[in-house]
Amino acid sequence: MNSNLFFDISSIFSAIPFFYGIYLLWKFVDKETNERQIIKNIFTGMIIGLISGLFFVFLSYGVYSFLDLSLMLVIIFPIYLEMVKFILYQRKKYWGKRETVLYGYGLGIGIGATFSLSMLYYYFVMHQNVSIIDYLGLLLFTFSMVFINITTTLYISYGICKKKRKMLENSMVIMILYFVTLLPFIWGFDIFYVSWNIVYVYPFYHISLKKMEECKNEKN
Numbered sequence: 343m344n345s346n347l348f349f350d351i352s353s354i355f356s357a358i359p360f361f362y363g364i365y366l367l368w369k370f371v372d373k374e375t376n377e378r379q380i381i382k383n384i385f386t387g388m389i390i391g392l393i394s395g396l397f398f399v400f401l402s403y404g405v406y407s408f409l410d411l412s413l414m415l416v417i418i419f420p421i422y423l424e425m426v427k428f429i430l431y432q433r434k435k436y437w438g439k440r441e442t443v444l445y446g447y448g449l450g451i452g453i454g455a456t457f458s459l460s461m462l463y464y465y466f467v468m469h470q471n472v473s474i475i476d477y478l479g480l481l482l483f484t485f486s487m488v489f490i491n492i493t494t495t496l497y498i499s500y501g502i503c504k505k506k507r508k509m510l511e512n513s514m515v516i517m518i519l520y521f522v523t524l525l526p527f528i529w530g531f532d533i534f535y536v537s538w539n540i541v542y543v544y545p546f547y548h549i550s551l552k553k554m555e556e557c558k559n560e561k562n
Contacts, residue, residue, distance in 0.1 A: 387452020395460025446499025
């Protein structure tokens with residue numbers, strides 16, 4: 343397969359959980375919601391995710407043969423990612439506002455979609471002989487990448503809504519453990535060794551949706 347086809351498949355796979363996530367998000371949108379702000383957060387997330395994803399792929403290529411550097415990467419990188427999310431909401435207009443969780447969801451889904459796009463394209467380039475089972479694994483992996491970014495960004499935005507800073511630490515721990523599951527990806531293993539992390543992600547994703555619903559239904 344050529345590079346254009348790699349990119350097309352990666353884009354389609356990233357779009358599936360992205361649009362599914364948008365469908366779930368819009369269930370929480372009502373007439374009082376600032377839809378333009380949600381869309382703005384989605385596009386902001388897509389820019390952050392693309393830059394971060396390319397950076398992560400570049401670093402992965404450089405450290406895959408070193409155990410100690412790989413371990414450092416899966417600890418330091420998620421801390422950086424969660425700090426970026428947290429800093430974005432350090433403005434007065436977000437603190438204590440119930441709509442912040444919707445903006446957080448939008449940011450997370452944008453980050454997850456383009457981050458996964460970078461990683462899928464990298465995987466296709468490194469593993470050009472991909473089987474049907476591999477495609478299924480890549481799709482599951484893409485869902486996990488999108489859902490984990492929604493989850494941790496919701497944890498942060500929930501903390502901003504509730505004015506509780508400790509949610510940042512929770513999001514960091516969840517994301518670090520997720521990135522640990524990416525070590526086989528960094529080391530060039532088949533996607534089978536990575537895609538199971540959807541089992542780890544989904545319970546946290548479900549809990550984060552409950553937090554979003556709780557905060558969204560409150561009155562300011």
